Amino acid sequence: MTNPPPRHTERTLASLLAGLDGARLLRGDPSLTIAAVHHDSRLVVPGALYVAIPGFNVDGHRFLPEAAAAGASAAIIEAGRELPPLPESLALIEVPAARPALSAASAWFYGHPSRELVVIGITGTDGKTTTSHLLTYALEAAGARVGRLGTVDTYLPGETGHVTARMTTPEAPEVHRLLRRMADAHCDYAIVESTSHGLALHRLDHVDYDVSILTNITSDHLDFHKTFEAYRDAKARLFAALEFAHDKGVPKHAVVNADDPSANYMLSFTNARPVRYGLEARDAEIVARNIILRPDGTAFRIVTPAGMAEVDLQLPALFNVMNALAAASGALAVGAPLQDIARGLAACPGVPGRMERISAGQPFEVIVDYAHTGDAVRKVLEVLRDVCQGRLIIVVGAAGERDPGRRFGVGRAAAEGADFAIFTNEDPRSEDPAAIVREIGRHAESAGRQRGTDFLDIEDRREAIARALSMARYGDIVVIAGKGHEKSIVYGTESIPWDDREVAREELARLGYRA
Known part of the structure; x- marks a missing residue:
């Protein structure tokens, strides 16, 4: 796929190097203009920057000749890697680690679109997608324009499209391409499902978050993370990211499920304003009361520091009450009125493939x-x-x-x-x-x-x-x-x-x- 021309950015190697930590231009003209950013040599177009990623099964440095043959004008390589013979015309940038560089280059190429949006990240073992859909409806009920990047689909006002890759968080070029589309569509908010894989593999390093939401953490993905502690730390990166995000004049908020044992651990990574929701924890400030469970939905009263409202969800089960509380907490954090939030939660018909x-x-x-x-x-x-x-x-x-x-x-x-x-x-x-x-x-x-x-x-x-x-x-x-x-x-x-x-x-x- 050819990347659409980005906006609001100078696309020379010199401007890229200014934002790449520890980068060295080994050869090439700093005034060279970049036409696209790819980590897959099969997608390279003339004038592209190819980022060689050492993968789990294959090393992207092996495909540098193919990228050059396809017209790549520059490549990012990882220090210490053995390189195949390459044409002198291919500019080379050496970096300490390729994955963070791919994230930085992608954000650079698309003009740092997350700085033009209020970005809400959602992480957790369960409930990310349902929470993201509920949050979309809550914010739209308050009159906002919302974009969403998640498991089931990508969503922009007036359109929706299915994600083809079998992962919640795409690679960095796709993340920033979609965020650019949201910014250019004049979205007020971008909701980004932020998986442990995506966070650990630096796909989200240069997304400027304003609100981080935790649904829950249970043991999962230990095939990748090896230990529960590593899995939890990967998710904690979403909260740590609040400390380094671009200042957009919007207060940063850290939203956590107070019933989850990892809630305070997540909050320890940030100085953002904490928001706690839950059903049982004493320190939860956003709670559900008078819960009525039905086969076709759930009714409850949401109690918050901003007041109370009656909510009638179309989604059954107590865990969807928790998802609704997470969504409401995120919406309240960005200033949405409580009655609009309740109306939006009630309007959400559910998520494809979820119950x-x-x-x-x-x-x-x-x-x-x-x-x-x-x-x-x-x-x-x-x-x-x-x-x-x-x-x-x-x-x-x-x-x-x-x-x-x-x-x-x-x-x-x-x-x-x-x-x-x-x-x-x-x-x-x-x-x-x-x-x-x-x-x-x-x-x-x-x-x-x-x-x-x-x-x-x-x-x-x-x-x-x-x-x-x-x-x-x-x-x-x-x-x-x-x-x-x-x-x-x-x-x-x-x-x-x-x-x-x-x-x-x-x-x-x-x-x-x-x-």
Whole structure:
């Protein structure tokens, strides 16, 4: 993709070098003009700056010749890396670390768009996407123009577009390209879902945050972070970023879930004004009272230092009350009126792939949800148990090349919370799909469940969904968990088109049910 011309910036190597810590121009003309910034040699266009990233599987320095052949006029390289033969025409900039440099170069190229927006970052193990959608509606109800960058989609006023990459936080060039679009669309706010991966890998280093929001922290992504402490510290980077963000004349706020044990740890990284929300913590200043849980939504009174308001959410479950409190806290932090916030929260219809009902006239409920960790699966099952009149049946798996602890968590949660479980594939990647499924089943057995009686191992995901639907009777609920909104399933290195919602509709049609 060719980058659109950025605004408000001088695009010479000299101006880039001024903003790159520890950079050295090894060769090339400082007055050289840059036409694009890429870290993927396949996307390089004439005049581009190519940033060679040492990846987990391949080193981007290997592709410098390809980038030069595609017309790159300059490249950023990491100090100490062995370089292949390169044409003398390719300007070279050496930096201590390439990933932070990619972030700096991307922000530079697009004219530091986050300095033209009030940026609200959301991090946490669960609830980021729902909170970001609720916050969008709350701010729009107050009359603001809002852009959003997250898991399910990118959003600008009047348009929405799906993110194609299978990650919440894109690489830095895409982050700043989208922020530039938001700034040029005259958005007042940019809501950025900020994952631990994105923060740890420096994709968000040069986003100037004004508000940081924590939903919660539970053990996850330990395949990448290795320890819970490293995972928590990655998320803490969002709060530390408030200390270095550009001053836009907007007070900085640190919003935390006071019920979460990591709340005070996050606040220790910043001097920003703390805002605490919660249901149980004594120091929470934004709370929910008189909570009424329904199968189709939730009603509660939000109590804040700015007053009280009645909220009627279209989203069920207590955890969505917490997500609504997080969104309301973020909106209050930037000065939105409480009554507008309550109206906006009520208007939010939910998030694709999050507790999404699939209705084709069948006499049982079918729910598709993104829950893919033990904690998330347990929460979903607890919510559905309260409204289930018959059996609660779950189809769920665990991804390959991810924290193996997920398999234990998912297996135990399904065993303890469902009447019947079918364990199946969920992005096995390079691992043996059958082995993953069997391992989840063994964890269910360790919880006292019996294979064949209480659960099945069905490797093929379509077959697993079809089997669950064929088992269901009047009053039952079938929840298909793990993928939610995702549009593909990964086998090896190949991404195959897949949508749990569409597959569910197709298999319901085979059973004779049509909307």
